[in-house]
Amino acid sequence: xxxxxxxxxxxxxxxxxxxxxxxxxxxxxxxxxxxxxxxxxxxxxxxxxxxxxxxxxxxxxxxxxxxxxxxxxxxxxxxxxxxxxxxxxxxxxxxxxxxxxxxxxxxxxxxxxxxxxxxxxxxxxxxxxxxxxxxxxxxxxxxxxxxxxxxxxxxxxxxxxxxxxxxxxxxxxxxxxxxxxxxxxxxxxxxxxxxxxxxxxxxxxxxxxxxxxxxxxxxxxxxxxxxxxxxxxxxxxxxxxxxxxxxxxxxxxxxxxxxxxxxx
Numbered sequence: 688x689x690x691x692x693x694x695x696x697x698x699x700x701x702x703x704x705x706x707x708x709x710x711x712x713x714x715x716x717x718x719x720x721x722x723x724x725x726x727x728x729x730x731x732x733x734x735x736x737x738x739x740x741x742x743x744x745x746x747x748x749x750x751x752x753x754x755x756x757x758x759x760x761x762x763x764x765x766x767x768x769x770x771x772x773x774x775x776x777x778x779x780x781x782x783x784x785x786x787x788x789x790x791x792x793x794x795x796x797x798x799x800x801x802x803x804x805x806x807x808x809x810x811x812x813x814x815x816x817x818x819x820x821x822x823x824x825x826x827x828x829x830x831x832x833x834x835x836x837x838x839x840x841x842x843x844x845x846x847x848x849x850x851x852x853x854x855x856x857x858x859x860x861x862x863x864x865x866x867x868x869x870x871x872x873x874x875x876x877x878x879x880x881x882x883x884x885x886x887x888x889x890x891x892x893x894x895x896x897x898x899x900x901x902x903x904x905x906x907x908x909x910x911x912x913x914x915x916x917x918x919x920x921x922x923x924x925x926x927x928x929x930x931x932x933x934x935x936x937x938x939x940x941x942x943x944x945x946x947x948x949x950x951x
Contacts, residue, residue: 690714694746696721697728704735712741716778719745719767733771744775749784783825787832795832806889808837811870812844813862826873827880835887836877838870840908841894841923845870847907856895867911875916886950889919902938909942918950919943 691711695702696718707715715736718726726732729745736743745768749760764777791805798805809816809829816826823829830836842856850867852860871890878888890912893900900908909920920942 692716694718695728695732697726699728701728701731702735704732704739704741707735708739708741714742714744714775716744716746716775718747720747720763722748725767729767742774744773744778746778749779783823783828786823786825787828791829791832795834804834806833806835806837808839808874808891811838811873812842813858813865816873827877830877831881834884835889835919836874836881836884837889837891838874838917839891840866840870840912841891841896843896843899845908845911847904871912871915871917878916878918887919888917889921890917891921891923894923905938909945913942913946913949916950918946920946 690713692714693707693712694716715732717729717732717736719729720726733743735741745764747760747764749757795805809823809826811826816823816829844855844861844863844866846853846855846863849863851863853863855861874888874890878884878886892908892912893905896904905922912920920939922939
């Protein structure tokens, strides 16, 4: 049985919690503190959830890097709660920030010291970029220290006209809609909103598409990615099945020239 819940902060304004309850929401995790102090909508949200019979927990972003800093943040939450009880407890937005700083931040520093760009991608398939079980929980934080925003489409996820549930290399019931309308925009959006990326986005592509990735399918996938804001393609392997090496290299060169022309 599934239970519908939401997380809410001042960015959502001051909801009408009676209407929220009628929409089927049964629990809410409310932001209690931001880096500037108590969330400006917290009191409204706490009172509204209580009146509507919606179960509650609270969360705050944690910026702690030491035990003493973590203790201080915990104490601030206790003080802000002022003895109020919570059925769903206190939550910390912590792990995705640790991935950003203690993995990608460290990798970028090493690359800078050695005159290298730092680029890469995580698993985005079936929305794993939002998961703590198989991903970093937050696509944009994971990408924060990278010099170009990256995704991959290597398993047959994107096929012409199949923007509906369909099988691919990694899933028997894949989210075709996400691969058509979502995944490329993750990278192009990250490239757009992060000044350090200077608009750069890339996609590792094909690989286990295998023999079906002939020139016609490759053109479709390349065109789709270019239209959705990807401006560098990394084909893996770089050769078209059954084609001469020189033909494959010319195609790859042409595609990336087109990317650069479209996204200058």
